[in-house]
Amino acid sequence: MSFSILTDSSCALPATLGQGFSAGDTPVFQVPLEVSEVGERVTTSQPSRQALIAALDAASDGGARRVIAPVLSSRVSGTGAALSAIVAEGDYPCDIIDTRTVGGAIGLAVLAATRQSDAAGALAVIRELVAKSRTAIVVADLKPLVAGGRLRAPTASIGTALGIVPVIEMRDGELKLADAVRGQARARSQMISRVLGARQRGGMLEEIDVVCHEGAEHLLADEFEQSCAAAGVRIRHRYDLPLPAVLEAHTGACYWGLCVTPVLAGDIHPVGSAT
Known part of the structure:
Protein backbone atom coordinates (compact mmCIF):
# COMPACT_ATOMS: atom_id res chain seq x y z
CA MET A 1 0.00 0.00 0.00
CA SER A 133 -15.68 21.20 -9.29
CA ARG A 134 -18.90 23.19 -9.02
CA THR A 135 -20.98 23.25 -5.83
CA ALA A 136 -24.30 25.00 -5.30
CA ILE A 137 -27.12 24.70 -2.80
CA VAL A 138 -30.68 25.92 -2.36
CA VAL A 139 -31.90 26.50 1.19
CA ALA A 140 -35.67 26.56 1.55
CA ASP A 141 -35.86 27.51 5.24
CA LEU A 142 -34.04 30.72 6.15
CA LYS A 143 -34.23 30.25 9.94
CA PRO A 144 -31.05 28.12 10.25
CA LEU A 145 -29.11 30.78 8.32
CA VAL A 146 -30.29 33.36 10.83
CA ALA A 147 -29.48 31.09 13.78
CA GLY A 148 -25.98 30.55 12.42
CA GLY A 149 -25.39 34.25 11.96
CA ARG A 150 -25.22 34.00 8.17
CA LEU A 151 -28.37 36.03 7.51
CA ARG A 152 -29.95 38.94 9.35
CA ALA A 153 -33.36 38.27 10.89
CA PRO A 154 -35.16 41.21 9.19
CA THR A 155 -33.84 40.12 5.80
CA ALA A 156 -34.97 36.56 6.44
CA SER A 157 -38.44 37.73 7.51
CA ILE A 158 -38.89 39.70 4.32
CA GLY A 159 -37.56 36.84 2.23
CA THR A 160 -39.89 34.34 3.87
CA ALA A 161 -42.90 36.60 3.41
CA LEU A 162 -42.14 37.02 -0.29
CA GLY A 163 -41.30 33.36 -0.83
CA ILE A 164 -37.70 34.21 -1.70
CA VAL A 165 -35.31 31.25 -1.83
CA PRO A 166 -31.52 31.81 -1.93
CA VAL A 167 -29.20 30.00 -4.34
CA ILE A 168 -25.73 29.70 -2.83
CA GLU A 169 -22.53 28.80 -4.69
CA MET A 170 -19.03 27.83 -3.65
CA ARG A 171 -16.76 30.58 -4.99
CA ASP A 172 -13.13 31.23 -4.14
CA GLY A 173 -13.35 28.87 -1.20
CA GLU A 174 -16.44 30.49 0.31
CA LEU A 175 -20.19 29.94 0.20
CA LYS A 176 -21.65 33.05 -1.40
CA LEU A 177 -25.13 34.16 -2.40
CA ALA A 178 -25.44 33.70 -6.17
CA ASP A 179 -29.11 34.51 -6.65
CA ALA A 180 -32.45 34.78 -4.88
CA VAL A 181 -35.69 33.82 -6.63
CA ARG A 182 -39.30 33.25 -5.75
CA GLY A 183 -40.30 29.66 -5.18
CA GLN A 184 -38.40 26.46 -4.50
CA ALA A 185 -38.90 24.98 -7.98
CA ARG A 186 -37.50 28.09 -9.65
CA ALA A 187 -34.59 28.12 -7.21
CA ARG A 188 -33.69 24.51 -8.04
CA SER A 189 -33.91 25.30 -11.75
CA GLN A 190 -31.67 28.33 -11.28
CA MET A 191 -29.17 26.25 -9.32
CA ILE A 192 -29.03 23.60 -12.05
CA SER A 193 -28.60 26.25 -14.75
CA ARG A 194 -25.79 27.92 -12.85
CA VAL A 195 -23.93 24.65 -12.26
CA LEU A 196 -24.23 23.51 -15.85
CA GLY A 197 -23.62 26.99 -17.22
CA ALA A 198 -20.46 27.42 -15.15
CA ARG A 199 -19.10 24.17 -16.51
CA GLN A 200 -20.04 25.06 -20.09
CA ARG A 201 -18.16 28.35 -19.85
CA GLY A 202 -15.10 26.27 -19.02
CA GLY A 203 -15.57 24.31 -22.23
CA MET A 204 -15.16 21.00 -20.42
CA LEU A 205 -18.68 19.78 -19.76
CA GLU A 206 -19.05 16.41 -21.48
CA GLU A 207 -19.19 13.68 -18.84
CA ILE A 208 -19.56 14.23 -15.12
CA ASP A 209 -19.89 12.61 -11.73
CA VAL A 210 -22.41 14.27 -9.43
CA VAL A 211 -23.55 14.17 -5.82
CA CYS A 212 -27.15 15.23 -5.28
CA HIS A 213 -27.73 16.43 -1.73
CA GLU A 214 -31.43 16.38 -0.84
CA GLY A 215 -32.93 16.92 2.56
CA ALA A 216 -36.43 17.89 1.47
CA GLU A 217 -38.65 16.44 -1.23
CA HIS A 218 -36.62 14.17 -3.48
CA LEU A 219 -37.04 16.09 -6.71
CA LEU A 220 -33.59 17.35 -7.59
CA ALA A 221 -32.01 14.18 -8.99
CA ASP A 222 -34.65 13.71 -11.70
CA GLU A 223 -34.68 17.42 -12.52
CA PHE A 224 -30.91 17.46 -12.85
CA GLU A 225 -30.82 14.37 -15.07
CA GLN A 226 -33.44 15.88 -17.37
CA SER A 227 -31.46 19.11 -17.64
CA CYS A 228 -28.25 17.21 -18.39
CA ALA A 229 -29.96 15.20 -21.10
CA ALA A 230 -31.26 18.39 -22.70
CA ALA A 231 -27.76 19.92 -22.56
CA GLY A 232 -26.03 16.81 -23.90
CA VAL A 233 -24.14 16.17 -20.67
CA ARG A 234 -23.46 12.54 -19.79
CA ILE A 235 -23.72 11.53 -16.12
CA ARG A 236 -21.30 8.69 -15.39
CA HIS A 237 -22.27 8.23 -11.76
CA ARG A 238 -24.79 9.95 -9.56
CA TYR A 239 -24.69 9.60 -5.78
CA ASP A 240 -27.74 10.63 -3.77
CA LEU A 241 -26.56 11.59 -0.29
CA PRO A 242 -27.70 13.87 2.53
CA LEU A 243 -25.53 16.78 3.52
CA PRO A 244 -23.05 15.98 6.29
CA ALA A 245 -24.30 17.00 9.72
CA VAL A 246 -21.72 19.78 9.95
CA LEU A 247 -23.21 21.44 6.86
CA GLU A 248 -26.85 20.66 7.60
CA ALA A 249 -26.38 22.47 10.90
CA HIS A 250 -26.24 25.68 8.86
CA THR A 251 -28.83 24.87 6.19
CA GLY A 252 -31.53 23.10 8.17
CA ALA A 253 -33.26 20.00 6.91
CA CYS A 254 -34.91 21.58 3.86
CA TYR A 255 -32.29 21.93 1.14
CA TRP A 256 -31.14 20.75 -2.28
CA GLY A 257 -27.49 20.75 -3.37
CA LEU A 258 -25.35 19.77 -6.35
CA CYS A 259 -21.66 18.90 -6.42
CA VAL A 260 -20.27 18.20 -9.88
CA THR A 261 -16.83 17.10 -11.07
CA PRO A 262 -15.73 16.28 -14.63
CA VAL A 263 -14.72 12.75 -15.62
CA LEU A 264 -11.00 12.94 -16.32
CA ALA A 265 -9.34 11.18 -19.24
CA GLY A 266 -7.97 7.83 -18.13
CA ASP A 267 -9.98 7.71 -14.91
CA ILE A 268 -10.90 4.15 -14.01
CA HIS A 269 -14.62 3.54 -13.71
CA PRO A 270 -15.46 2.66 -10.11
CA VAL A 271 -16.52 -0.82 -9.18
CA GLY A 272 -20.07 -1.12 -7.89
CA SER A 273 -23.18 0.84 -8.55
CA ALA A 274 -24.11 4.36 -7.59
CA THR A 275 -27.34 5.77 -6.55
Missing part, protein backbone atom coordinates in the same frame (compact mmCIF):
# COMPACT_ATOMS: atom_id res chain seq x y z
CA SER A 2 1.68 3.20 -1.19
CA PHE A 3 -0.77 5.74 0.25
CA SER A 4 -3.87 6.29 2.32
CA ILE A 5 -6.39 9.14 2.35
CA LEU A 6 -7.41 11.22 5.33
CA THR A 7 -10.31 13.63 4.96
CA ASP A 8 -12.93 15.24 7.18
CA SER A 9 -16.60 14.46 7.61
CA SER A 10 -17.67 17.39 5.44
CA CYS A 11 -16.84 15.22 2.40
CA ALA A 12 -20.34 13.65 2.52
CA LEU A 13 -19.10 10.07 2.05
CA PRO A 14 -20.50 7.36 4.29
CA ALA A 15 -18.03 6.61 7.06
CA THR A 16 -17.61 3.04 5.77
CA LEU A 17 -17.50 3.99 2.09
CA GLY A 18 -20.32 1.52 1.64
CA GLN A 19 -23.69 2.05 -0.05
CA GLY A 20 -22.40 1.58 -3.61
CA PHE A 21 -18.93 3.06 -3.12
CA SER A 22 -15.72 1.15 -3.68
CA ALA A 23 -12.40 2.39 -2.39
CA GLY A 24 -10.41 -0.51 -3.83
CA ASP A 25 -7.31 -1.23 -1.78
CA THR A 26 -6.84 2.36 -0.64
CA PRO A 27 -7.86 2.98 2.98
CA VAL A 28 -9.87 6.16 3.59
CA PHE A 29 -10.12 7.74 7.04
CA GLN A 30 -12.49 10.48 8.12
CA VAL A 31 -12.01 12.77 11.09
CA PRO A 32 -15.36 14.10 12.37
CA LEU A 33 -16.15 17.79 12.47
CA GLU A 34 -17.97 18.72 15.66
CA VAL A 35 -21.64 19.73 15.88
CA SER A 36 -23.10 20.95 19.16
CA GLU A 37 -26.11 22.87 20.46
CA VAL A 38 -25.79 26.00 22.57
CA GLY A 39 -29.28 26.91 23.67
CA GLU A 40 -31.34 27.16 20.49
CA ARG A 41 -28.28 27.69 18.33
CA VAL A 42 -26.42 24.88 16.57
CA THR A 43 -22.69 25.47 16.33
CA THR A 44 -19.91 23.67 14.48
CA SER A 45 -16.19 23.44 15.10
CA GLN A 46 -13.08 21.86 13.67
CA PRO A 47 -11.81 18.55 15.06
CA SER A 48 -9.85 18.62 18.29
CA ARG A 49 -6.09 18.27 18.22
CA GLN A 50 -6.45 14.83 19.80
CA ALA A 51 -8.88 13.71 17.09
CA LEU A 52 -6.57 14.93 14.32
CA ILE A 53 -3.56 13.17 15.83
CA ALA A 54 -5.54 9.94 16.22
CA ALA A 55 -6.71 10.14 12.60
CA LEU A 56 -3.16 10.80 11.35
CA ASP A 57 -1.84 7.88 13.37
CA ALA A 58 -4.53 5.59 11.96
CA ALA A 59 -3.91 6.72 8.39
CA SER A 60 -0.13 6.29 8.81
CA ASP A 61 -0.42 2.73 10.16
CA GLY A 62 -0.56 -0.33 7.95
CA GLY A 63 2.42 0.47 5.76
CA ALA A 64 1.21 3.61 3.96
CA ARG A 65 4.24 5.54 2.74
CA ARG A 66 2.21 8.73 2.21
CA VAL A 67 -0.99 10.16 3.65
CA ILE A 68 -3.00 12.42 1.36
CA ALA A 69 -5.34 14.76 3.24
CA PRO A 70 -7.92 16.73 1.24
CA VAL A 71 -9.84 18.90 3.71
CA LEU A 72 -12.63 21.45 3.46
CA SER A 73 -11.89 25.01 2.44
CA SER A 74 -9.61 27.01 4.71
CA ARG A 75 -12.05 29.91 4.31
CA VAL A 76 -14.73 27.81 5.98
CA SER A 77 -12.75 25.97 8.65
CA GLY A 78 -9.36 25.95 10.33
CA THR A 79 -9.07 22.17 10.05
CA GLY A 80 -6.35 22.32 7.40
CA ALA A 81 -4.23 24.78 9.37
CA ALA A 82 -4.54 22.70 12.55
CA LEU A 83 -3.59 19.56 10.64
CA SER A 84 -0.60 21.32 9.03
CA ALA A 85 0.74 22.32 12.46
CA ILE A 86 0.48 18.74 13.73
CA VAL A 87 2.16 17.34 10.61
CA ALA A 88 5.04 19.79 10.97
CA GLU A 89 5.51 18.98 14.65
CA GLY A 90 5.29 15.21 14.22
CA ASP A 91 6.99 14.93 10.85
CA TYR A 92 4.15 12.87 9.40
CA PRO A 93 4.47 11.87 5.71
CA CYS A 94 1.33 13.80 4.85
CA ASP A 95 0.31 16.02 1.91
CA ILE A 96 -2.50 18.39 2.94
CA ILE A 97 -4.76 19.80 0.23
CA ASP A 98 -6.94 22.83 0.86
CA THR A 99 -9.77 21.85 -1.47
CA ARG A 100 -11.43 25.29 -1.29
CA THR A 101 -14.77 23.49 -1.40
CA VAL A 102 -17.11 21.41 0.77
CA GLY A 103 -19.50 18.48 0.62
CA GLY A 104 -19.77 15.99 -2.19
CA ALA A 105 -17.14 17.70 -4.34
CA ILE A 106 -14.53 16.53 -1.84
CA GLY A 107 -16.09 13.08 -1.73
CA LEU A 108 -15.97 12.70 -5.51
CA ALA A 109 -12.30 13.71 -5.53
CA VAL A 110 -11.54 11.21 -2.78
CA LEU A 111 -13.23 8.40 -4.70
CA ALA A 112 -11.29 9.25 -7.85
CA ALA A 113 -8.05 9.27 -5.85
CA THR A 114 -8.70 5.75 -4.53
CA ARG A 115 -8.67 4.52 -8.13
CA GLN A 116 -5.10 5.70 -8.69
CA SER A 117 -2.12 3.39 -8.42
CA ASP A 118 0.25 5.76 -6.62
CA ALA A 119 0.31 8.83 -4.41
CA ALA A 120 1.47 11.18 -7.16
CA GLY A 121 -1.49 10.23 -9.33
CA ALA A 122 -3.91 10.56 -6.42
CA LEU A 123 -2.59 14.01 -5.53
CA ALA A 124 -2.90 15.21 -9.11
CA VAL A 125 -6.44 13.88 -9.48
CA ILE A 126 -7.67 15.48 -6.25
CA ARG A 127 -6.15 18.85 -7.09
CA GLU A 128 -7.58 18.86 -10.61
CA LEU A 129 -11.06 17.72 -9.59
CA VAL A 130 -11.56 20.14 -6.71
CA ALA A 131 -10.30 22.99 -8.89
CA LYS A 132 -12.81 22.09 -11.61
Whole structure:
Protein backbone atom coordinates (compact mmCIF):
# COMPACT_ATOMS: atom_id res chain seq x y z
CA MET A 1 0.00 0.00 0.00
CA SER A 2 1.68 3.20 -1.19
CA PHE A 3 -0.77 5.74 0.25
CA SER A 4 -3.87 6.29 2.32
CA ILE A 5 -6.39 9.14 2.35
CA LEU A 6 -7.41 11.22 5.33
CA THR A 7 -10.31 13.63 4.96
CA ASP A 8 -12.93 15.24 7.18
CA SER A 9 -16.60 14.46 7.61
CA SER A 10 -17.67 17.39 5.44
CA CYS A 11 -16.84 15.22 2.40
CA ALA A 12 -20.34 13.65 2.52
CA LEU A 13 -19.10 10.07 2.05
CA PRO A 14 -20.50 7.36 4.29
CA ALA A 15 -18.03 6.61 7.06
CA THR A 16 -17.61 3.04 5.77
CA LEU A 17 -17.50 3.99 2.09
CA GLY A 18 -20.32 1.52 1.64
CA GLN A 19 -23.69 2.05 -0.05
CA GLY A 20 -22.40 1.58 -3.61
CA PHE A 21 -18.93 3.06 -3.12
CA SER A 22 -15.72 1.15 -3.68
CA ALA A 23 -12.40 2.39 -2.39
CA GLY A 24 -10.41 -0.51 -3.83
CA ASP A 25 -7.31 -1.23 -1.78
CA THR A 26 -6.84 2.36 -0.64
CA PRO A 27 -7.86 2.98 2.98
CA VAL A 28 -9.87 6.16 3.59
CA PHE A 29 -10.12 7.74 7.04
CA GLN A 30 -12.49 10.48 8.12
CA VAL A 31 -12.01 12.77 11.09
CA PRO A 32 -15.36 14.10 12.37
CA LEU A 33 -16.15 17.79 12.47
CA GLU A 34 -17.97 18.72 15.66
CA VAL A 35 -21.64 19.73 15.88
CA SER A 36 -23.10 20.95 19.16
CA GLU A 37 -26.11 22.87 20.46
CA VAL A 38 -25.79 26.00 22.57
CA GLY A 39 -29.28 26.91 23.67
CA GLU A 40 -31.34 27.16 20.49
CA ARG A 41 -28.28 27.69 18.33
CA VAL A 42 -26.42 24.88 16.57
CA THR A 43 -22.69 25.47 16.33
CA THR A 44 -19.91 23.67 14.48
CA SER A 45 -16.19 23.44 15.10
CA GLN A 46 -13.08 21.86 13.67
CA PRO A 47 -11.81 18.55 15.06
CA SER A 48 -9.85 18.62 18.29
CA ARG A 49 -6.09 18.27 18.22
CA GLN A 50 -6.45 14.83 19.80
CA ALA A 51 -8.88 13.71 17.09
CA LEU A 52 -6.57 14.93 14.32
CA ILE A 53 -3.56 13.17 15.83
CA ALA A 54 -5.54 9.94 16.22
CA ALA A 55 -6.71 10.14 12.60
CA LEU A 56 -3.16 10.80 11.35
CA ASP A 57 -1.84 7.88 13.37
CA ALA A 58 -4.53 5.59 11.96
CA ALA A 59 -3.91 6.72 8.39
CA SER A 60 -0.13 6.29 8.81
CA ASP A 61 -0.42 2.73 10.16
CA GLY A 62 -0.56 -0.33 7.95
CA GLY A 63 2.42 0.47 5.76
CA ALA A 64 1.21 3.61 3.96
CA ARG A 65 4.24 5.54 2.74
CA ARG A 66 2.21 8.73 2.21
CA VAL A 67 -0.99 10.16 3.65
CA ILE A 68 -3.00 12.42 1.36
CA ALA A 69 -5.34 14.76 3.24
CA PRO A 70 -7.92 16.73 1.24
CA VAL A 71 -9.84 18.90 3.71
CA LEU A 72 -12.63 21.45 3.46
CA SER A 73 -11.89 25.01 2.44
CA SER A 74 -9.61 27.01 4.71
CA ARG A 75 -12.05 29.91 4.31
CA VAL A 76 -14.73 27.81 5.98
CA SER A 77 -12.75 25.97 8.65
CA GLY A 78 -9.36 25.95 10.33
CA THR A 79 -9.07 22.17 10.05
CA GLY A 80 -6.35 22.32 7.40
CA ALA A 81 -4.23 24.78 9.37
CA ALA A 82 -4.54 22.70 12.55
CA LEU A 83 -3.59 19.56 10.64
CA SER A 84 -0.60 21.32 9.03
CA ALA A 85 0.74 22.32 12.46
CA ILE A 86 0.48 18.74 13.73
CA VAL A 87 2.16 17.34 10.61
CA ALA A 88 5.04 19.79 10.97
CA GLU A 89 5.51 18.98 14.65
CA GLY A 90 5.29 15.21 14.22
CA ASP A 91 6.99 14.93 10.85
CA TYR A 92 4.15 12.87 9.40
CA PRO A 93 4.47 11.87 5.71
CA CYS A 94 1.33 13.80 4.85
CA ASP A 95 0.31 16.02 1.91
CA ILE A 96 -2.50 18.39 2.94
CA ILE A 97 -4.76 19.80 0.23
CA ASP A 98 -6.94 22.83 0.86
CA THR A 99 -9.77 21.85 -1.47
CA ARG A 100 -11.43 25.29 -1.29
CA THR A 101 -14.77 23.49 -1.40
CA VAL A 102 -17.11 21.41 0.77
CA GLY A 103 -19.50 18.48 0.62
CA GLY A 104 -19.77 15.99 -2.19
CA ALA A 105 -17.14 17.70 -4.34
CA ILE A 106 -14.53 16.53 -1.84
CA GLY A 107 -16.09 13.08 -1.73
CA LEU A 108 -15.97 12.70 -5.51
CA ALA A 109 -12.30 13.71 -5.53
CA VAL A 110 -11.54 11.21 -2.78
CA LEU A 111 -13.23 8.40 -4.70
CA ALA A 112 -11.29 9.25 -7.85
CA ALA A 113 -8.05 9.27 -5.85
CA THR A 114 -8.70 5.75 -4.53
CA ARG A 115 -8.67 4.52 -8.13
CA GLN A 116 -5.10 5.70 -8.69
CA SER A 117 -2.12 3.39 -8.42
CA ASP A 118 0.25 5.76 -6.62
CA ALA A 119 0.31 8.83 -4.41
CA ALA A 120 1.47 11.18 -7.16
CA GLY A 121 -1.49 10.23 -9.33
CA ALA A 122 -3.91 10.56 -6.42
CA LEU A 123 -2.59 14.01 -5.53
CA ALA A 124 -2.90 15.21 -9.11
CA VAL A 125 -6.44 13.88 -9.48
CA ILE A 126 -7.67 15.48 -6.25
CA ARG A 127 -6.15 18.85 -7.09
CA GLU A 128 -7.58 18.86 -10.61
CA LEU A 129 -11.06 17.72 -9.59
CA VAL A 130 -11.56 20.14 -6.71
CA ALA A 131 -10.30 22.99 -8.89
CA LYS A 132 -12.81 22.09 -11.61
CA SER A 133 -15.68 21.20 -9.29
CA ARG A 134 -18.90 23.19 -9.02
CA THR A 135 -20.98 23.25 -5.83
CA ALA A 136 -24.30 25.00 -5.30
CA ILE A 137 -27.12 24.70 -2.80
CA VAL A 138 -30.68 25.92 -2.36
CA VAL A 139 -31.90 26.50 1.19
CA ALA A 140 -35.67 26.56 1.55
CA ASP A 141 -35.86 27.51 5.24
CA LEU A 142 -34.04 30.72 6.15
CA LYS A 143 -34.23 30.25 9.94
CA PRO A 144 -31.05 28.12 10.25
CA LEU A 145 -29.11 30.78 8.32
CA VAL A 146 -30.29 33.36 10.83
CA ALA A 147 -29.48 31.09 13.78
CA GLY A 148 -25.98 30.55 12.42
CA GLY A 149 -25.39 34.25 11.96
CA ARG A 150 -25.22 34.00 8.17
CA LEU A 151 -28.37 36.03 7.51
CA ARG A 152 -29.95 38.94 9.35
CA ALA A 153 -33.36 38.27 10.89
CA PRO A 154 -35.16 41.21 9.19
CA THR A 155 -33.84 40.12 5.80
CA ALA A 156 -34.97 36.56 6.44
CA SER A 157 -38.44 37.73 7.51
CA ILE A 158 -38.89 39.70 4.32
CA GLY A 159 -37.56 36.84 2.23
CA THR A 160 -39.89 34.34 3.87
CA ALA A 161 -42.90 36.60 3.41
CA LEU A 162 -42.14 37.02 -0.29
CA GLY A 163 -41.30 33.36 -0.83
CA ILE A 164 -37.70 34.21 -1.70
CA VAL A 165 -35.31 31.25 -1.83
CA PRO A 166 -31.52 31.81 -1.93
CA VAL A 167 -29.20 30.00 -4.34
CA ILE A 168 -25.73 29.70 -2.83
CA GLU A 169 -22.53 28.80 -4.69
CA MET A 170 -19.03 27.83 -3.65
CA ARG A 171 -16.76 30.58 -4.99
CA ASP A 172 -13.13 31.23 -4.14
CA GLY A 173 -13.35 28.87 -1.20
CA GLU A 174 -16.44 30.49 0.31
CA LEU A 175 -20.19 29.94 0.20
CA LYS A 176 -21.65 33.05 -1.40
CA LEU A 177 -25.13 34.16 -2.40
CA ALA A 178 -25.44 33.70 -6.17
CA ASP A 179 -29.11 34.51 -6.65
CA ALA A 180 -32.45 34.78 -4.88
CA VAL A 181 -35.69 33.82 -6.63
CA ARG A 182 -39.30 33.25 -5.75
CA GLY A 183 -40.30 29.66 -5.18
CA GLN A 184 -38.40 26.46 -4.50
CA ALA A 185 -38.90 24.98 -7.98
CA ARG A 186 -37.50 28.09 -9.65
CA ALA A 187 -34.59 28.12 -7.21
CA ARG A 188 -33.69 24.51 -8.04
CA SER A 189 -33.91 25.30 -11.75
CA GLN A 190 -31.67 28.33 -11.28
CA MET A 191 -29.17 26.25 -9.32
CA ILE A 192 -29.03 23.60 -12.05
CA SER A 193 -28.60 26.25 -14.75
CA ARG A 194 -25.79 27.92 -12.85
CA VAL A 195 -23.93 24.65 -12.26
CA LEU A 196 -24.23 23.51 -15.85
CA GLY A 197 -23.62 26.99 -17.22
CA ALA A 198 -20.46 27.42 -15.15
CA ARG A 199 -19.10 24.17 -16.51
CA GLN A 200 -20.04 25.06 -20.09
CA ARG A 201 -18.16 28.35 -19.85
CA GLY A 202 -15.10 26.27 -19.02
CA GLY A 203 -15.57 24.31 -22.23
CA MET A 204 -15.16 21.00 -20.42
CA LEU A 205 -18.68 19.78 -19.76
CA GLU A 206 -19.05 16.41 -21.48
CA GLU A 207 -19.19 13.68 -18.84
CA ILE A 208 -19.56 14.23 -15.12
CA ASP A 209 -19.89 12.61 -11.73
CA VAL A 210 -22.41 14.27 -9.43
CA VAL A 211 -23.55 14.17 -5.82
CA CYS A 212 -27.15 15.23 -5.28
CA HIS A 213 -27.73 16.43 -1.73
CA GLU A 214 -31.43 16.38 -0.84
CA GLY A 215 -32.93 16.92 2.56
CA ALA A 216 -36.43 17.89 1.47
CA GLU A 217 -38.65 16.44 -1.23
CA HIS A 218 -36.62 14.17 -3.48
CA LEU A 219 -37.04 16.09 -6.71
CA LEU A 220 -33.59 17.35 -7.59
CA ALA A 221 -32.01 14.18 -8.99
CA ASP A 222 -34.65 13.71 -11.70
CA GLU A 223 -34.68 17.42 -12.52
CA PHE A 224 -30.91 17.46 -12.85
CA GLU A 225 -30.82 14.37 -15.07
CA GLN A 226 -33.44 15.88 -17.37
CA SER A 227 -31.46 19.11 -17.64
CA CYS A 228 -28.25 17.21 -18.39
CA ALA A 229 -29.96 15.20 -21.10
CA ALA A 230 -31.26 18.39 -22.70
CA ALA A 231 -27.76 19.92 -22.56
CA GLY A 232 -26.03 16.81 -23.90
CA VAL A 233 -24.14 16.17 -20.67
CA ARG A 234 -23.46 12.54 -19.79
CA ILE A 235 -23.72 11.53 -16.12
CA ARG A 236 -21.30 8.69 -15.39
CA HIS A 237 -22.27 8.23 -11.76
CA ARG A 238 -24.79 9.95 -9.56
CA TYR A 239 -24.69 9.60 -5.78
CA ASP A 240 -27.74 10.63 -3.77
CA LEU A 241 -26.56 11.59 -0.29
CA PRO A 242 -27.70 13.87 2.53
CA LEU A 243 -25.53 16.78 3.52
CA PRO A 244 -23.05 15.98 6.29
CA ALA A 245 -24.30 17.00 9.72
CA VAL A 246 -21.72 19.78 9.95
CA LEU A 247 -23.21 21.44 6.86
CA GLU A 248 -26.85 20.66 7.60
CA ALA A 249 -26.38 22.47 10.90
CA HIS A 250 -26.24 25.68 8.86
CA THR A 251 -28.83 24.87 6.19
CA GLY A 252 -31.53 23.10 8.17
CA ALA A 253 -33.26 20.00 6.91
CA CYS A 254 -34.91 21.58 3.86
CA TYR A 255 -32.29 21.93 1.14
CA TRP A 256 -31.14 20.75 -2.28
CA GLY A 257 -27.49 20.75 -3.37
CA LEU A 258 -25.35 19.77 -6.35
CA CYS A 259 -21.66 18.90 -6.42
CA VAL A 260 -20.27 18.20 -9.88
CA THR A 261 -16.83 17.10 -11.07
CA PRO A 262 -15.73 16.28 -14.63
CA VAL A 263 -14.72 12.75 -15.62
CA LEU A 264 -11.00 12.94 -16.32
CA ALA A 265 -9.34 11.18 -19.24
CA GLY A 266 -7.97 7.83 -18.13
CA ASP A 267 -9.98 7.71 -14.91
CA ILE A 268 -10.90 4.15 -14.01
CA HIS A 269 -14.62 3.54 -13.71
CA PRO A 270 -15.46 2.66 -10.11
CA VAL A 271 -16.52 -0.82 -9.18
CA GLY A 272 -20.07 -1.12 -7.89
CA SER A 273 -23.18 0.84 -8.55
CA ALA A 274 -24.11 4.36 -7.59
CA THR A 275 -27.34 5.77 -6.55
